[in-house]
Amino acid sequence: MVTCHACQEHIPRLLRGILSPALVAELGSHLGGCEACQMELAEEQALSRRLRDVARYPSPAHLRARIAQQLEGRTWTGIPRLVTWRWLAASAVVLLAVAASALVLTRRDPLRTFIPEATRNHREMVMQHELFGFPDVGPWGSAELPRLLSERLGLPVTSLFLGDSELVLMAARPLLVRDRKGMVLLYADRHGWVSSLLLVSAPDIEVPKGSRLQFGTFRPYHTQTDSLRVLVWKQEEMACFLVAQAGDQQLADLFLKIRRAM
Amino acid sequence: MTTPEPEFERLVLEHLDGLYNLARWLTRNMDEAQDLVQETALKALKARDQFRGGTTLTAWLYRILRNSFIDRYWKRQREPSGQEGDLPGVLGELEQALEETEIEHLRPLVAADINRALKALPEQWRTTVLLAEVEGLTWEEVAEVMGCPLGTVQSRIFRARRVLRQLLKDYAPEGKGEE
Structure with missing residues (x-):
């Protein structure tokens, strides 16, 4: 009690x-x-x-370059005393290029922003499902979901995994993730284990090349937070985050089922 | 086995945004935050042989950053012109919940702003909440960063959330924050 x-x-x-x-x-x-x-x-x-509205301070573009330089063993000494204008102009061009590339690198990292959002949404959806259940996936039914995602949310989706005898699509909820339109889909297997798929418009985000898992012909990025495992991949300008509490084989089966349907 | 240096550098740089965010919250100053992150990266590289399994690189880096911040704070205290600054958490009175009277006093200053409410918390609570709720660290990782038992992290999160709710309560407009 x-x-x-x-x-x-x-x-x-x-x-x-x-x-x-x-x-x-x-x-x-x-x-x-x-x-x-x-x-x-x-x-x-x-x-x-x-x-979620707590301020996040993005690191200045030049900081990455400054630290990278120090890590490589070169000490930042500022502008040399015997400096010529030509040298200064050339240095400015180089520094701007470094700063621009650092900015791109900063923006490429989805780990610190989207993955916590994906796991948080997962937990909320799971809790809502466990406590109150879900009536359905919306007034149009699951078959209409790809069209809604494409037409209403502007996501490049033509088809989705809508469930089979092993894995049922329980719910779908549109949401804003860091001011971007997205949709989270909740799946449950016959044992009651629940997983979620977050789809969000993310044209500027690149998935890191490291930490990949090989499932069939696919190589999604993989990370883990608490007991949740997260797979991330891109489809055109859409980022996909599959969140599940699963072992290796379960995760592979789940991913392949969902990924192959898209 | 020690991670090769170039790979380790890449991993450290991958954490830059999160480290800078925490540094800004701790120092409340852009330049000082940059120096702190730089110091953290250099210390991490120098001590990379000491990084072992049993903790994550994320937790290890955050721990170096926070310890560096505390060192700077104490160093500043020892300087003749050193000012108190804003680090009530390090001074040790943190394990007490904020008094009701303090909350009443802080409420009008905080209004409905979650950032101000967070800033009103003692440092140890604020950092715990930031790491767990904003940076997405596990509670075990937060315990590693803060150098305290898991139960202390749980207790801080529980109490910090209580205080945040009280600080924000009367000023939250109808429906504000509900999606």
Whole structure:
């Protein structure tokens, strides 16, 4: 029997998706009949959403160049004393080129921005699903999803994995991720394990070349946060984030099923 | 086995944005933040042989950055013209929750601004929340960065969230923040 005190203490962990399914079920049962704890959960969810608005300070473009230079063993000494205007002009061109490339490199890194968003959305969707369930994937039904994604959200989607006997599409929710339009799809297998697929417009983002896994002919980027595994790949100007709590084989099966349908 | 130097440099540079973000929150100063990140990168490279499994590179780098910041803070304290600055967390009174009267006092200053609310928290709580909620570190990684037990991280997150909610409560416009 979960008390209100215990329930409210668990809510931050619940929001983070790091509780066992058994405890989530217990909390769900308590929350279903306790208005005070429901209010606590709603307030904590609202705070989590507001924490997404916390300012992020992007690193200045020249900082990367400055540090890279130091790491290579060259000490930054500023402008030499015996400087000529020609030398200065040439140096300015080089520095601008370095700064521009550093800026591009900075913007290429999706890890610090989109992956936490993908896992956070995953946790929220899973929690919502476990606590309240989902009626369906929208008034148009799942078959209309690719067209909606393409026409309404401008995402380059012509087809999607819409479920089979093993894996069911449970829900679809449009959302804004860092001011970009996107959609998160929630899938559940017959054992109740839930995974999510976040699709978001990201023309300026490149997936890092390292940390790739080979699944069939595909090589998605792979990372892990808490117990969640995240696969990232690009399709035209759309970035795809598959989030799941799965072992190697489960993850491979899940990815191939979803990726091959797209 | 030690990671080859060029590969290690690349990995450190991959963390630059996150390190700079935390440095800005800690120092509240652009130039000082840049110096702190640079110092962190150089220290990491120099000590890369000490990086072992059992922690992630992310946690290790954040830990170096925060320790460097604390060193700078104490150094400044020892200087004759040193000012208090804003690091109440390092001074040790942090493990107490903010008093109700303090929250009442801070509320009008914070209004509905989550950034101001976060700045009003003691440093150890603020950094814990930033690492866990904004940078996306696991609670285990946060414990590694902060050099404290996992239970302390959990407790700080729980209490910091409580205080943030109280600070923001009366000023949140209807529906604000709801998507």
